[in-house]
Amino acid sequence: MKKLFALADRYLQESDWKTMAMLKFCLLGLGIAVGAMVPSKYKKTAVAVGLPLFFVTYLPLMAKLIHLAAEQKAEDLEEDYV
Known part of the structure; x- marks a missing residue:
């Protein structure tokens, strides 16, 4: 688990705001898809x-x-x- 968190920290350090925005939109899309299937x-x-x-x-x-x-x-x- 520590390696996973270390990888996530490294990913965030090397990301810019555009990458984070894409991640958030991806999660939004996933949430909408899951919500539609409930x-x-x-x-x-x-x-x-x-x-x-x-x-x-x-x-x-x-x-x-x-x-x-x-x-x-x-x-x-x-x-x-x-």
Whole structure:
């Protein structure tokens, strides 16, 4: 398992934003395909599991993005005054 995580870390370090966007769209497509195959009697359960999972993963990602954007803005402001 450690080797798998090390490989994932290396993959992320060598990726740019375009690669990450493609990965996210790939996962979105997979989620849509799986969601379309869920029988109608289980759709509410799938949504009840999927939405919390989305928010639990999305919110930390956006928090990190906002934090990085704020740091970049602070660095840009410091450069303007130097």
